[in-house]
Amino acid sequence: MKKILKIIQIFLLVYLYFGGMIFSADWNFMVYMDGDNDLDIATNGDINEMLSVSDTENVNILLLVDKSYYSDTHLYRIVNGSKVNLDQYLWDEEVNMGNPVTLQRFIQFCIENYPATKNALILWNHGSGWRAPSRACCQDVINSDWLYTSEIQEGIRIAKEQGVVIDLIGFDACLMGMIEVDYELKDLCDVVVSSEASEPFWGWPYDTILNDLVNYSTMTASDFSKVIVNRYKQRYSGIDYETTLSAVDMKYLDSVITAINEFSNSMSFFAVNPEWQRIQKARQSCCAFSEESGYYGIDLWNFVDKIEQNCLNENVKEKASNVKAALESFIISNYAGFLVGENTSYNAKGRAIYFPEDKTDFVESYTDENKRYPVKFVSDNKWSNFLQRYYNPATGIEKVTSGPNPFNPQKGDVVAIAIPESLKGSQLNIRIYNIAGQLVRTLDEDTTEIDPQKGGGFWDGRNDEGDLVSSGLYFFVAVSNKGKGRGKITLKRSN
Numbered sequence: 001m002k003k004i005l006k007i008i009q010i011f012l013l014v015y016l017y018f019g020g021m022i023f024s025a026d027w028n029f030m031v032y033m034d035g036d037n038d039l040d041i042a043t044n045g046d047i048n049e050m051l052s053v054s055d056t057e058n059v060n061i062l063l064l065v066d067k068s069y070y071s072d073t074h075l076y077r078i079v080n081g082s083k084v085n086l087d088q089y090l091w092d093e094e095v096n097m098g099n100p101v102t103l104q105r106f107i108q109f110c111i112e113n114y115p116a117t118k119n120a121l122i123l124w125n126h127g128s129g130w131r132a133p134s135r136a137c138c139q140d141v142i143n144s145d146w147l148y149t150s151e152i153q154e155g156i157r158i159a160k161e162q163g164v165v166i167d168l169i170g171f172d173a174c175l176m177g178m179i180e181v182d183y184e185l186k187d188l189c190d191v192v193v194s195s196e197a198s199e200p201f202w203g204w205p206y207d208t209i210l211n212d213l214v215n216y217s218t219m220t221a222s223d224f225s226k227v228i229v230n231r232y233k234q235r236y237s238g239i240d241y242e243t244t245l246s247a248v249d250m251k252y253l254d255s256v257i258t259a260i261n262e263f264s265n266s267m268s269f270f271a272v273n274p275e276w277q278r279i280q281k282a283r284q285s286c287c288a289f290s291e292e293s294g295y296y297g298i299d300l301w302n303f304v305d306k307i308e309q310n311c312l313n314e315n316v317k318e319k320a321s322n323v324k325a326a327l328e329s330f331i332i333s334n335y336a337g338f339l340v341g342e343n344t345s346y347n348a349k350g351r352a353i354y355f356p357e358d359k360t361d362f363v364e365s366y367t368d369e370n371k372r373y374p375v376k377f378v379s380d381n382k383w384s385n386f387l388q389r390y391y392n393p394a395t396g397i398e399k400v401t402s403g404p405n406p407f408n409p410q411k412g413d414v415v416a417i418a419i420p421e422s423l424k425g426s427q428l429n430i431r432i433y434n435i436a437g438q439l440v441r442t443l444d445e446d447t448t449e450i451d452p453q454k455g456g457g458f459w460d461g462r463n464d465e466g467d468l469v470s471s472g473l474y475f476f477v478a479v480s481n482k483g484k485g486r487g488k489i490t491l492k493r494s495n
Contacts, residue, residue: 025060038068195246267390425481440464
């Protein structure tokens with residue numbers, strides 16, 4: 001009887017160790033390895049790097065691997081330098097890695113069967129940021145599919161609704177270090193690791209990364225992200241001078257988005273101001289990552305820094321500075337190779353944003369009109385509005401008359417702003433700026449100064465605090481759901 005019990009005990013220990021159904025660890029390192037494309041051969045190299053890890057007692061290394069032949073999907077666990085096949089748990093012999101359900105099922109399988117204190121999810125394949133037509137990573141050639149950025153969000157969100165917590169999401173893929181991609185992952189993880197530029201063919205150095213993790217398995221997600229960036233730097237800094245990798249702290253994402261929105265709004269005035277040329281020069285001095293392949297992400301910090309240094313308008317300079325400050329809190333760690341780092345026109349500081357230099361390169365799917373695969377960052381925020389103003393600083397902006405002009409509010413004058421028929425519509429608002437580009441007064445349908453029926457507005461010469469403004473030239477921009485108009489007002493106070 002004792003012999004039978006001993007055999008049962010040994011069987012259970014082996015089952016728990018290799019099957020992992022009740023195994024608990026400090027970290028799960030889950031790799032969604034999509035080699036169903038021209039990166040097939042690279043899967044072998046990275047798996048071999050993972051096999052160099054000899055002690056995995058506190059780290060579960062789990063892989064879903066799909067290669068470029070039919071029925072060659074495999075589920076593995078790396079255990080002490082050995083590859084344990086878990087194909088008995090696969091739901092299909094040829095999965096579609098471009099389907100968010102596949103991502104969700106892989107995550108849930110790992111979490112449910114291999115509980116750990118912290119979880120890292122690595123998406124391994126080609127990447128293109130938000131950019132059409134792919135806007136994604138993880139190309140599955142056999143199934144003619146991509147994992148779009150919105151679908152990445154969907155797969156992780158569904159898993160989260162089932163109780164899954166992801167601490168770190170990493171993209172071992174090109175061009176995924178964009179604000180637009182981070183925004184899709186909002187509230188889904190603590191840390192994101194990704195590259196602004198294209199990655200080398202062999203990608204991340206999993207041997208050094210994972211050996212660090214197993215040796216210091218109690219490290220936080222933030223500390224682990226620094227390890228990934230540092231090991232990547234060590235692998236490529238003397239070999240590939242155009243490489244980048246950065247880690248960001250997602251709890252600061254909202255602050256970055258707020259700063260971007262305020263910066264975008266501050267540019268409204270310049271559709272009617274010569275300083276627009278300085279903004280254009282700032283963009284022209286920034287190089288886009290992989291522009292030769294049709295990708296137009298530029299480093300956000302680099303652009304706003306040039307705006308702060310070269311524009312004269314104090315409001316815009318302040319908003320640009322705020323973006324830089326928010327990014328400095330957001331970015332945990334950053335590496336940029338010699339040819340894309342400081343003192344270059346790339347100046348990669350860690351996060352890119354979509355900004356083609358020329359209107360002809362702008363992709364229309366980067367607008368609210370993209371209903372099939374919407375870019376959530378665009379629909380929720382103001383950056384796209386700024387881009388439209390940048391490419392069309394005067395086109396479609398009608399001249400709006402006002403009178404009396406000049407007017408003297410100290411004599412009881414009120415200037416009437418007459419909206420043309422072509423602009424009369426709902427959501428009318430009029431923003432009045434001084435010559436320095438500072439917003440002085442906002443008139444909208446919630447105030448008595450706007451008459452939506454007649455499609456016009458009235459200004460009494462006071463700012464939003466109710467104080468009379470000084471004499472001088474003022475510009476205004478009138479916006480409705482029908483379009484945009486602009487005009488000038490001269491205010492002359494009595495001596």
